[in-house]
Amino acid sequence: MKKTSRIKPRKRICPPPPTWSARTYVRIDPSKTGLFRFLLEGYDNLGIFTVANKFKGILQLRYSPHLKREIDIFLKAVATEMEIRILPAP
Secondary structure, eight states: OOOOOOOOOOOOOOOOOOSSOEEEEEEEOGGGHHHHHHHHHHTTOOEEEEEEETTTTEEEEEEOGGGHHHHHHHHHHHHTTSOEEEEOOO
């Protein structure tokens, strides 16, 4: 009989969970808030948003810091569907 050697998988060390959420402020047309929510849910709920100013359409998008690259990809994709402006953090 032939012996089969099993290679043990490497243990991956998980980084500690973040102690804070990253934030990005975006400005959209106030009537497009529902569409923005729909698109965010379509991207597997990368983050959550709060309406900071409903009259100007300013949203505060909160997400885990390690998802920054995915959020940037999401915002570029949203820019093809609606006009969006990324605002500097206050």
